Amino acid sequence: MTLHPAHPAARSMRTTPEGLLWEPSDRWVRGRVGDTTVVDSRRPVLVWEPHLPVPQYAFPREDVRTDLLRPALHPPTGSHTGSQVFYDLHADGPVRPGAAWTFPADDLSGHIAFEWFRRTDTGLDHWYEEDEEIFVHPRDPHKRVDALPSSRHVRIEVGGQTVADSRAPVLLFETSLPTRYYLPPEDVRLDLFAPTDHSTGCPYKGTASYWTWRGAGDVPPNVLWSYAEPLPAVAAVRGRLAFFNEVVDIVLDGEPLERPTTPFSRMLREGSRSQGRP
Incomplete structure (x- = not known):
């Protein structure tokens, strides 16, 4: 995504050396597995990877139930930009392998992202922006x-x-x-x-x-x-x-x-x- 310098969003959009674009979001975002809230954040960031047409959220670590994450036994390869650390999610029900990861960018080093693009089986079951449930992937604020x-x-x-x-x-x-x-x-x-x-x-x-x-x-x-x-x-x-x-x-x-x-x-x-x- 390339925005004209005069576009209001261009003032908040950041670019990383790895080719990621990201910007802060003011939305209150929550993610659940079964009855367990895994993410509850009022400070998410939206991240665009070069090979994906839609954004995804990454969350400050302190807004994530990191006690539910374990280093991935079989980290996926090639699924996201750069060399990430992947985590398996141990919440309600079966373990969800590779459900969470970190981006390699220094700007995002304190953040964790979760699968939900394409609604993979490893992702979280339910996502909410404010009090509205959102499906498949986050809505792009630059899309109409x-x-x-x-x-x-x-x-x-x-x-x-x-x-x-x-x-x-x-x-x-x-x-x-x-x-x-x-x-x-x-x-x-x-x-x-x-x-x-x-x-x-x-x-x-x-x-x-x-x-x-x-x-x-x-x-x-x-x-x-x-x-x-x-x-x-x-x-x-x-x-x-x-x-x-x-x-x-x-x-x-x-x-x-x-x-x-x-x-x-x-x-x-x-x-x-x-x-x-x-």
């Missing part, structure tokens, strides 16, 4: 998500077949990602798709459920999704359906859009290969 109703004409094709046609979309604008087009269910050929048990969580939007294309062609699974109960900030997408722009063809107001390349592109390609598609 807007869901705006529109009357633009959106047509979606899969393998040359029209699968959706709408003049009442909600356009979702999310920093660093392509515009997503959320369409009313009645404007989507859901008979051409099959619901799956796949779901994902997003700290900005909520929990999504998915559908897979029934037809032939090089179409990854779970190409279509919906938020039945979105978070209040994007309530306008409730019950609507959206496609991955990366793998379908979208015609907007009569103009075909290019398929974007995003952090999801590799995941979608691998999903297609896993189904035996070329």
Whole structure:
């Protein structure tokens, strides 16, 4: 992340020789495993690693239940920037290996970070910013998500077949990602798709459920999704359906859009290969 010097956040953002970016946060953050509070901090810092698209929190040691941490028996390699010290977490239930670590940067030497990006099994179960539970990863204070109703004409094709046609979309604008087009269910050929048990969580939007294309062609699974109960900030997408722009063809107001390349592109390609598609 590079901010213009005039940006207000540029005055608080720090850079370390290891390539980490970090800044203090004023949010009260708590993390729990079962009924045990492992972290309770009013002085967290947000840290951006060069290879991860989202931030994570690190906490002063005195705000962490360090009595629950033991040096990792099998420290992971290559999962975070630099040479860290990893800890196994001994809290409620089974030991969680490699659940916590320290960054090598001198600026962050008194801080401990915990897994929760991608909601790995080694991470903490529940996280809260103030009194709101947060999922998957911390919200980026430099990222914005807007869901705006529109009357633009959106047509979606899969393998040359029209699968959706709408003049009442909600356009979702999310920093660093392509515009997503959320369409009313009645404007989507859901008979051409099959619901799956796949779901994902997003700290900005909520929990999504998915559908897979029934037809032939090089179409990854779970190409279509919906938020039945979105978070209040994007309530306008409730019950609507959206496609991955990366793998379908979208015609907007009569103009075909290019398929974007995003952090999801590799995941979608691998999903297609896993189904035996070329």
